[in-house]
Amino acid sequence: MxxxxxxxxxxxxxxxxxxxxxxxxxxxxxSCSYGPEARVIKNINSKKLVYSQNAYSVLTQNTLDTTKLNAAIKHGNIIFSKSETRKEPCASYYLENTIDDKNVAITIENCDSIATVTHLKILE
CATH class of the missing domain: 1.20.5 (Single alpha-helices involved in coiled-coils or other helix-helix interfaces)
Structure with a gap:
């Protein structure tokens, strides 16, 4: 042939x-989530997201919206060196992104059925 x-x-x-x-x-x-960062963000977004009192107070003090915070989490960069991925019973992840031209650091505790925003900090 x-x-x-x-x-x-x-x-x-x-x-x-x-x-x-x-x-x-x-x-x-x-969707194809091959990288570890994409898998973690997909896992967090598939769960109910709850805000701690600390995170909610930072949101209200800086007049930030939860929908913008959700978008920042969805497109955020996970810093694995500052995260506690092996923490029991829930892993803790440190994300950085920008909301309304403000750099924010977000700490999320990722449990089996719920993800909790434990800390939210506005970076300079």
Whole structure:
């Protein structure tokens, strides 16, 4: 079989596979969270988020909104060197992001069924 025929069969099968894959994955909430940071953020966002009294007071003092804080958590950067990932019974993660041009540091305690924002600090 000539090379051009083999290439034609390969490209034909590849294109059919792409069409089938696009058909099966369309309409579903599929995502690929391969990195450790993406997996942790996805895990935190899949749970009910509760705010401690300390975090809520910082929110009200700085006139920040919980929806903006949720967006900051969703797109935040986890600093694993400042996190306690092996802490029992709930791991504690340290995130940094910006809200309304303010740098914030967020500490989240990630338990089995609930995630709690324990500390919120406005960085300079």
């Amino acid at each position: 000539k090379f051009i025929h083999r290439l034609g069969y390969y490209l034909g099968g590849f294109s059919i596979g792409l069409i089938v894959l696009a058909f099966f994955l369309s309409g579903k909430k599929t």
